[in-house]
Amino acid sequence: MHKPFSPACERNRDAILAVLREHFADRTQVLEIGSGTGQHAVHFAAALPELVWQTSDVAANLPGIRAWLAEARLPNTPAPLVFDINAAAPNATFDAIFSANTMHIMAWPEVQNLFALLPALMRLGALLTIYGPFNYGGAFTSASNAAFDASLRADQPQRGIRDFEAVDALAGAAGLVLVEDRAMPANNRCVTWRRSS
Numbered sequence: 001m002h003k004p005f006s007p008a009c010e011r012n013r014d015a016i017l018a019v020l021r022e023h024f025a026d027r028t029q030v031l032e033i034g035s036g037t038g039q040h041a042v043h044f045a046a047a048l049p050e051l052v053w054q055t056s057d058v059a060a061n062l063p064g065i066r067a068w069l070a071e072a073r074l075p076n077t078p079a080p081l082v083f084d085i086n087a088a089a090p091n092a093t094f095d096a097i098f099s100a101n102t103m104h105i106m107a108w109p110e111v112q113n114l115f116a117l118l119p120a121l122m123r124l125g126a127l128l129t130i131y132g133p134f135n136y137g138g139a140f141t142s143a144s145n146a147a148f149d150a151s152l153r154a155d156q157p158q159r160g161i162r163d164f165e166a167v168d169a170l171a172g173a174a175g176l177v178l179v180e181d182r183a184m185p186a187n188n189r190c191v192t193w194r195r196s197s
């Protein structure tokens, strides 16, 4: 199969990897939600061989993820799981969850679903790291993010850059406490929470 390719993944993968090296250093089993092409998975799993990196996405994206995993032939990337936030969650628990560029693609009720599903997926003490753009205090952090948000909403009105405070409130309701909110290149963030209850 022709492998799907995301130029953005090539640009952001090493900056994200630097965050994961710190926060996931003592982790063993990671669930990636919305793996997309699968590029992030092969990059991170190759660099962090002590982790089992479990990819997942809606069914339509699984052939592409499988193509990336098959080519990389890594020992720590099991077959991708179908995981649509609108359906049942995988019947497994993890000590880390990672998701990149999904909050602004999912409709807000789907973001709410995702956080409602997290307690069943995360062991006590598990970490959640989310990469992507956020707004703060109801404001964009850059003109480029404002333009990106406008293009997202013009394409699909239910999409859009989320307010960090609203997402953090969902995390709190799921028993997660904020560990770090790190600035990333190109006006993105890497936000990490820990399940504390």
Ligand SMILES: C[S@@+](CC[C@H](N)C(=O)[O-])C[C@H]1O[C@@H](n2cnc3c(N)ncnc32)[C@H](O)[C@@H]1O
Pocket: 006, 008, 009, 033, 034, 035, 036, 037, 040, 057, 058, 061, 083, 084, 085, 086, 099, 100, 101, 102, 105, 106, 110
């Ligand atoms: C912009 S892409 C990001 C893909 C990849 N994480 C990356 O950073 O390149 C958004 C991803 O969210 C996934 N997604 C959207 N709605 C979803 C849902 N309801 N359940 C699970 N994944 C969903 C899409 O299939 C897609 O892989």
